[in-house]
Amino acid sequence: MSGSLWLKPPTTTAPLPAVPRPPAPPPSAAPGTAVDPLDELAARLDAFVAAAVHPDEIAALLESDGMTDDHIRLTYGRNDSFALAEDLYARVERCHPAPPPETADGPAWSEGLGGCLVRGLVFALPGLAYVLAGPLLAGPQGRYGLPAGTVPLLAGAVTGWVWNQALSHRAYTWLGLGDRAAAARALLTGAPAGALAGTAVALAAARDGELPAAVFAAGQSLYLAAATVLLVLGRERALLATLLPLAGALPALRWDLPDPLRAALPALSLTAACLVAARALRPGLARGAAGRGGPPLAASVPYGLFGLGSGVLVLHAGLGDTLATGTGAVIALTLSMGPAEWLLHRFRGAGLTRLRTLTTAREFRRAVTGTLVLCLGGYLTVLLALTLGAALLWPGTPWPTPDRLPVLLLIGTVLWLGLLLQAFGAVTTAAAVCLLAAAAQTLEPAAGPLAAGGAAAVLAVLSRVLLVRPTAHRP
Incomplete structure (x- = not known):
């Protein structure tokens, strides 16, 4: 499973093009009369x-x-801003900007599909490191009925998800301000700290006989730090290249490989990722790269909490009744993050198009609701196809059972709607819902379907209420 699963950049869009209409002429009044202030404001x-x-x-x-x-x-002479706004709305003729022209390859929102698919591969390929290292981590039955070494591995991974989600938000905020050097500086100080935190938590969670797993968790934390740097700075293809040595895990699915080779391939990929990330961070070493005070640290906390809640939900889906039944779920959820990101951009692009082409709030609400249903349905279809594909192609993965498949789709709904609300600035709400669902499933595993279903319903209602408002889609 890839800990870089939730590193999502804030959805950004270009400003709306200028309305193609001549400027309103300044109001004029008859001699001896004053100009109506409302006419001046309307102009x-x-x-x-x-x-x-x-x-x-x-x-x-x-x-x-x-x-x-x-x-x-x-x-x-109006009671409040809403009454004044209604008068202005009635006085001025509707005139919306034309939709952006389509490119030769399709509409503008389709241009990022290739990049999103690359990100999906980048999220999934690190899972091959577990295939290679599995025999090296084998040991007696671990705690809570899990395989040996699972607890320190999960502890380090969850720590990385929380830290790197918050760190990526802070760096993306700097990028949004146009200060790439300051973003690199934030990553230069935050990424190593996150690697140390993940390593410390994994070592603290390790027990007798779990030292190899703790060492692997330390490497996992270091990789998460490097992956965070490269994903935030837009170096997905460079990160993909560093993961190519993990393709050596494919023969390991059928044949036994020598232990030195099993250890060398993940180590080679980890070393390459760290070197490429260090090179990408060189602008952060420049004098003055720290810049001004920057966004408050507290603003990034909800993103870390969202990473915690969503990460724990994925862990529950991944552990399943047995490790084998959960493998397919993790593979499907991880690979689905690429299409999920593209569908988020698709929804945002469709909302902006509706702003330019529709003239009434009712039409806008209806159109946005339809787009929301289509995008969510498209993501769940992809997730279902990936789940079935993993069961067919991944050795040892059983066919998804009728009782677990709906739960997986509900978790997928929670994740996609949570990411959608996060992209539109409602990250605190999304984090709270995910944390409550994760806590309920952790305290009472049998309540998993109810917790996931309740969270999916709440997020669906919130998305419908918040995102049908035109003001939510303004750049």
């Missing part, structure tokens, strides 16, 4: 008001501009 905000799908968008702009209700009553 000043003409382009924005013309592109609005709902008066609430205009009200949000007025409030962000510092207009209080007292000022609105004194200046414009």
Whole structure:
């Protein structure tokens, strides 16, 4: 399983093109009469008001501009910002920007499909290291009925997920501010700290006979740090190249390999990833790369908590009733992250297109709801196909049972909707729901289907309520 599973960049979009309409002429009044202040305001905000799908968008702009209700009553004779926004919406003719032109290969949102598929492979390939190292970690039955060494491995992985999710958010925030050197500096200080934290937790969780697993967990933590650096800085293909030695695990699925070769292939891949990451971080060594204060550290905490909740849910899906029954679930969930990311971009692109082409809030709500259903349905279809494919192709993986397959699809629903809400800024809500579901399943494993189903229902309702508002889709 790849600990870089949840390193998702914030969904970004280019600004809307200018509304293709001439500027509104300044209002004029008959001699001896004063110009209506509302006409002046309508002329000043003409382009924005013309592109609005709902008066609430205009009200949000007025409030962000510092207009209080007292000022609105004194200046414009309206009770509040909402009444003023409705008047402006009624006065200005609707005029939306044209959709962006399609490229020769299709619409603009399809351009990132190849990159998202590469990320899906990058998320999944590290799992081959477990195939290679499995015999080296073999030992007596571990705690909680798990195979030997499972506890330190899982402890180190979860620590890495939490730390690196928060770190990637902070670095992406710097990138969004246009300061790549500061992003590199944040990664230069945060990634090694995350590797040390994961190693320390794995060593603390190890018991007698689990030292080999703790050593492997240390390498796992170091890889997660390097992968975080390369994914955040957009070096997916370089990371993919460093993972090529793990292809040596494919013969190990059928034949026994010498122990030195089993150890050398993951070590070679880990070394290559660390060297490539170190090279990518060189801008962070420049003087002044630390930049100004930057985003507050507390802003990244919800992203780490989302990584914790979603990671624990995946662990429950992966452990299953036996390790074998869970292997296919982990493979499917990991590989599905590439298509999931593309569908997130697809949803965002469709929302922006609807803003440009629809003229009423009702039409917008209906269109966005349909797109949400289609994108979620597309992701679950991909997840189902990958689950069945893993059962067919991965040795030792049984066919998914009717009682576990719905739970896997519910967990997939939680993950995709959580990532969607995170992309639209509702990460605290998504993290809270995932943490509650993960805690319920940890305290009472038999409640897994109920916890996953409840979390999926809550996130579906929240997504429908929050994302049908036009203001949620404004760049």
